[in-house]
Amino acid sequence: MGLASSRLQPEELEDLQSISNFSEAQIKTLYSRFKHLDKDNSGSISIEEMTAIPELAMNPLANRVVAVFDADGRNEVNFRQFVEALSVFSKSAKRDQKLNFAFKVYDVNGDGVIDGSDLFHILKLMVGSNLTDAQVQSLVDQTILEADVLDKDGAISLQEFKRAMFNADLENVLMIEI
Structure with a gap:
């Protein structure tokens, strides 16, 4: 999902907006953060990389939150899953x-x-x-x-x-x- 390039394609942005509560600008910001977290440039964030996020690291339920993010149980989260999961934390989430x-x-x-x-x-x-x-x-x-x-x-x-x-x-x- 656009991770091979340094920018998201317009159709990827449109798709991500359709599955989330984020604006195009917010998705681009998330993409930048995601790439920073993806230390090995694999196109996904490992459970270890996720739990290293400071806001998650200090939460006693961090592993449970990450487990919900990792809906398919592969111990990693791709950018689409990342956006979809974080969408629940947006101001406009129901x-x-x-x-x-x-x-x-x-x-x-x-x-x-x-x-x-x-x-x-x-x-x-x-x-x-x-x-x-x-x-x-x-x-x-x-x-x-x-x-x-x-x-x-x-x-x-x-x-x-x-x-x-x-x-x-x-x-x-x-x-x-x-």
């Missing part, structure tokens, strides 16, 4: 896009629900050794009890997640300036 992204970050095993093991994993990443496993499990149990209100199946569905996140300020939390 709240629903942000909620779907956040849900995927929490759905560690990718089975379409956030169950106890998914939530335990995420909370453990977030709190580290500040809480015991028993305390984390207590938080997991309480969270699922409070959020699993529609089907009461012991897991949080996307619909239940969106309901539980009703008051969350995702528009400002999940946003980057480009």
Whole structure:
């Protein structure tokens, strides 16, 4: 996707605009950043290169975010995937896009629900050794009890997640300036 050249072609720009919330100028800026991150000029960014991004490196959920970016599980992200994934962080991204992204970050095993093991994993990443496993499990149990209100199946569905996140300020939390 244009990575062999130093510039994106007009049809590539048009395609990238159609799959994202970015303007042509923002895509060009992202392309420049992508090329800088692509140290080996392979046309993709490895998981290691992604997690070296300072804003991601200090996030305890960095590996989960990168895993969502790497939708095909190849341990690398090409420029199209990069733009598509970052699009959720743009100012013009819809709240629903942000909620779907956040849900995927929490759905560690990718089975379409956030169950106890998914939530335990995420909370453990977030709190580290500040809480015991028993305390984390207590938080997991309480969270699922409070959020699993529609089907009461012991897991949080996307619909239940969106309901539980009703008051969350995702528009400002999940946003980057480009």
